[in-house]
Amino acid sequence: xxxLTSEAVVLRTWPVHExxxxxxxxxxxxxxxxxxxxxxxxxRKRFGxxxxxxxxxxxxxxxxxxxxxxxxxxxxxMRSPLSAPVDHTRMTVLxxxxxxxxEILPERDPQDAVFRLLVSVLEQTAALESEVKQPxxxxxxxxLWMTRLMGLLPDTGHCMVCGEALHAAEISFSTYTDGLFCGxxxxxxxxxxxxxxxxxxxxxxxxxxxxxxxxxxxxKRGQDLRRFTLQTLERHLERKLKSAEALARLGG
Numbered sequence: 001x002x003x004l005t006s007e008a009v010v011l012r013t014w015p016v017h018e019x020x021x022x023x024x025x026x027x028x029x030x031x032x033x034x035x036x037x038x039x040x041x042x043x044r045k046r047f048g049x050x051x052x053x054x055x056x057x058x059x060x061x062x063x064x065x066x067x068x069x070x071x072x073x074x075x076x077x078m079r080s081p082l083s084a085p086v087d088h089t090r091m092t093v094l095x096x097x098x099x100x101x102x103e104i105l106p107e108r109d110p111q112d113a114v115f116r117l118l119v120s121v122l123e124q125t126a127a128l129e130s131e132v133k134q135p136x137x138x139x140x141x142x143x144l145w146m147t148r149l150m151g152l153l154p155d156t157g158h159c160m161v162c163g164e165a166l167h168a169a170e171i172s173f174s175t176y177t178d179g180l181f182c183g184x185x186x187x188x189x190x191x192x193x194x195x196x197x198x199x200x201x202x203x204x205x206x207x208x209x210x211x212x213x214x215x216x217x218x219x220k221r222g223q224d225l226r227r228f229t230l231q232t233l234e235r236h237l238e239r240k241l242k243s244a245e246a247l248a249r250l251g252g
Contacts, residue, residue, distance in 0.1 A: 003073060006030055008059035009118055010075070011102045013051055015041070023051065023072055024102050025059060026118070031109040032101065035061050035072035050075035052082055054094045054122060081126060089250055093125055093135045096243040097142060103237055104150060117145050120209045139252065140222040141209045143229040144201060152232050154179040156201055161185040168195035173228045178235070180228075197225035219251050226252065 006027040014022045021040040026032045040047050050057045056079040061070045081094055097118065105111060124138040147153040158165055160179025170183030172190035180198075181190060200222055204212070230244055 003060055003062045004030065005058060005060050007078070007115075008057055008075070009101075009115075009122075010051055010053055010055045010057065011098045012053060013037075013040075021051065022069065025072070026101055026105065026115065027059060027110075028112060028115045029110060031111060032105040032107050033061070033070050034068070034107070035070035037072040040072075046074045048075075048077065049080060049082065050077045052080065053098045054081045055079070056119065056122065079122070079126075081122070084126060086126075089252075090125060090135050092243060092246045092250060092252075093139050094122075096139065096241070096247060097121070097125075099241050099243045100142075100146060100233065103241070104146070104233065111149070114146070114149055117142065117149065124209050124213055134217065134219065136219055136221065136252065137212050137215070137217040138209060139247075140200075140226050141204055141212065143226050143233070144204055147229045147232050148205065150233075150236070152178075152236050153229075154232075156180060156198070156205075159185055166198070168198050171195075171198050173231070175231055178232065191224065191227065193224050193228060197222055197228075201225055223252070 006029040008025045008027040011024040011026055016022050016036070019039045019041040021037045022034060023037050024032065024034050037047060037051065040051060055077060057075040057077050059072065060074040061072045064071055101118070105114065121138040121142040125135040154160060159182040160177070161181060162185060164182055166180060166182055171193040172181050172186040173179070173193055174181070174187060174189050175191070176189060180193065181187070234240055234244070
């Protein structure tokens with residue numbers, strides 16, 4: 001039984017037995033895995049604080065014959081969300097990243113583009129010393145790009161019904177239907193997508209997250225774009241995300 005290694009981000013943990021943990025973690029090279037970390041609650045040498053959700057680490061693990069769970073042997077921290085003070089809003093955003101990835105990614109399917117996206121938004125979410133006062137930009141960028149990378153993002157340039165080019169002043173989306181709609185085909189359940197948010201989506205799909213770090217990001221900016229992408233993700237998952245409900249209570 002050979003030991004494998006990869007960069008990984010911890011998503012969730014569950015206690016099992018007295019000191020063991022089941023760990024869901026997303027690796028760059030092997031995709032999302034679940035493993036047993038033996039005596040994790042006792043062994044500071046092998047795990048330390050590396051089992052906190054959204055910790056970027058180097059993971060060592062082994063496939064176990066005829067077992068769905070791998071054996072997680074060690075995590076070596078590369079970047080921890082707890083290396084600096086974390087406020088309630090940031091912690092809720094980190095929980096959203098973890099829940100989306102744990103729910104939407106298939107097991108043992110490498111997703112390098114998603115891994116790179118996650119690393120970039122984690123860096124921006126933790127940018128306490130920069131002009132990123134709150135993590136709304138990183139949250140918006142993550143939600144939009146996860147929708148795209150999972151193949152769920154519709155054509156953002158044309159109406160879902162008539163195929164005509166959209167104009168920034170009259171764009172809407174529905175809770176129950178995929179796609180964006182022109183003013184003529186907006187239905188009774190439609191919510192408006194502001195011109196700023198629509199143009200922001202076009203920019204974000206062409207540039208890295210770091211390109212937006214120095215812009216002003218009040219809570220309201222991109223709020224309707226986040227709602228549009230969240231509804232798309234939840235329709236695909238066929239359930240509500242608990243972390244999204246927590247974000248909504250914060251006005252996100």
